[in-house]
Structures are given as C-alpha cells and as structure tokens.
Amino acid sequence: MVTSDWLVGPDRHREAAERIYAAADELLIRHGWDAFSIDVLAARVHCSPATIYRHAGGKTAIRDVVLRRQAERILASVREAIAGLTGPERVVTATVVALQRLRADPLAKVIRSLAPSPGEEWLADSPIVTRFADEMIGLDTPNPLAAQWLVRTFLALWHWPLKDADAEARMVRRFLGPPYAVDIAE
Structure with missing residues (x-):
C-alpha cells in the first residue's frame, strides 16, 4: 500500500503547517487554550514536538495563526x-x-x-x-x-x-x- 507522507515533497513545509494548524484549530475548539499543548498537538498529527516547532512555531505562534x-x-x-x-x-x-x-x-x-x-x-x-x-x-x-x-x-x-x-x-x-x-x- 502506498501512503502519502506529509513531511516529504516540495511543499512539505506548507503542508505540514496546514496540517498542524488544522489540528490545533480542532484541539482548541474541543479543549480550549488551557488544555492545548505542543505534546498533545504532536500526538494528534502523528509527529514529534520538534516537527511542530520547525513548521509552525511554539504555542503562542500557533495560537496567533x-x-x-x-x-x-x-x-x-x-x-x-x-x-x-x-x-x-x-x-x-x-x-x-x-x-x-x-x-x-x-x-x-x-x-x-x-x-x-x-x-x-x-x-x-x-x-x-x-x-x-x-x-x-x-x-x-x-x-x-x-x-x-x-x-x-x-x-x-x-x-x-x-x-x-x-x-x-x-x-x-x-x-x-x-x-x-x-x-x-x-
């Protein structure tokens, strides 16, 4: 089975950021700001916290976007x-x-x-x-x-x-x- 790796390709930074922001949007709606964390977000998008920081920044930067x-x-x-x-x-x-x-x-x-x-x-x-x-x-x-x-x-x-x-x-x-x-x- 062939899968599409969202961290590979010419637009990987944009695609990764979009996936991260969409998941952050969903997490914020469901759980609010106080329960929002980079670790929870990383688990949601199936990547490491380092990937989150690399493509979308920290908690404040993600919130702002x-x-x-x-x-x-x-x-x-x-x-x-x-x-x-x-x-x-x-x-x-x-x-x-x-x-x-x-x-x-x-x-x-x-x-x-x-x-x-x-x-x-x-x-x-x-x-x-x-x-x-x-x-x-x-x-x-x-x-x-x-x-x-x-x-x-x-x-x-x-x-x-x-x-x-x-x-x-x-x-x-x-x-x-x-x-x-x-x-x-x-």
Whole structure:
C-alpha cells in the first residue's frame, strides 16, 4: 500500500503547517487554550514536538495563526456584507455581521477567554484592528479617532452582548450609525 507522507515533497513545509494548524484549530475548539499543548498537538498529527516547532512555531505562534485564520474567515463574510455600502449603513452592517459571525464561530469562546477585557489597550490600539476598523468605516483617508470609537464600541458589545439580538442590532443602528452620517474626516 502506498501512503502519502506529509513531511516529504516540495511543499512539505506548507503542508505540514496546514496540517498542524488544522489540528490545533480542532484541539482548541474541543479543549480550549488551557488544555492545548505542543505534546498533545504532536500526538494528534502523528509527529514529534520538534516537527511542530520547525513548521509552525511554539504555542503562542500557533495560537496567533489559528486566531488570524479565524478572523480572516469572519472578515471575508463582513466584506461581502458591506460591499457597496457607505456611511452609517456600512458601519452598522459591519458591526452586526462581525458580531454575529464571531459569536457563531466555534473558536469564539476560546478567543474570548484569551482576549483582554475592553479596558486593556493592546487590542484596542492594535494596528491590525485599527486598519480593519478603517476598512469597515470606508473612508479614503484613515481616521484614527473614528476607528478607535468603532473598535471600543465593538469590544464592549462583544464582551457584554444584549440577550436580544434584534434589540442589539437596533441599538447599534441608533447609536453607532449616526456618528458616521456626518463628515468624520476631521
């Protein structure tokens, strides 16, 4: 019987990393961050811990890639939802869709356990998060103040969701939308 060795071939680094990240994704969903370890991951993908480190890095690097990939899936659906929208409708739709997708994603519980509370500045001040907020606002020129308002509002809604999703959507439309109806270019 011929088998395909995932550690042999021209794309072995990429293939190994993909297999490792997929297994890490599954392990994180099933057991959470605290139970996640390189040894458990290595056993799951049938390789040594050294192979994990060589192709995917350590626990923190793997976590970052898994979270980035999850965020990219959510962002793709948000981008699709806001295509062609401008102003307050763009911001409201981006916020509501991002919250819905994040809450429905199986990794959301893991991410929330790892994410800081809204008062911790590193996430709110992240250039990656700020660039995403600028994209959701849809301005030609980035507006750091408007982006920070959106980021901080989103983090608050994510950490403290309303039990009634329709009421939350109405609240976002009423209170988050209007600031983006005016010229926010400063």
